[in-house]
Amino acid sequence: MTIFNFLLKKSNLECPRCLGKGFVDAEDIKRLNKQLKWAPGPCAYCNASGKVTEELLSKLPVDTTYLTIDLPESEIEKIKNGDQEAIEKGKLQELFIDNLIKYVEYHYLHEDMDAQSIADLYLNTEDDKALFSVEKENLILYIHKIIELKRSEG
Structure with a gap:
């Protein structure tokens, strides 16, 4: 060395x-x-x-x-x-999170939906072969966090 x-x-x-x-x-x-x-x-x-x-x-x-x-x-x-495989996995996970945030923001701001309704809609349309999946209870908690952040931004 x-x-x-x-x-x-x-x-x-x-x-x-x-x-x-x-x-x-x-x-x-x-x-x-x-x-x-x-x-x-x-x-x-x-x-x-x-x-x-x-x-x-x-x-x-x-x-x-x-x-x-x-x-x-x-x-x-x-x-x-x-490691390229790990880095790619990370990029896919970040893309998943970014898209989920946009999905929630859209339905909250433009469709006037609450966390429960957004979670139900998301889970009903989620692909069975999706790389990342979320349990309903955790999804609802996460959606609440997204909504709270949106409210605090004004």
């Missing part, structure tokens, strides 16, 4: 995701524009240490939506190592 590689691997930089706290809080989520996509919890980017390497910063965007602490350790490592 060259001295350059050694220096790149040294974890002495403050994590830009959690700002060195080791924990992603609501302010971090808002700052990184990940409302409705992340929940507060230990930072997956720095593995809750508050420190990152220059190498990680150069390889992986801080706001990678799919990189969350609830993933298996093996999946987190794949993402951090640039």
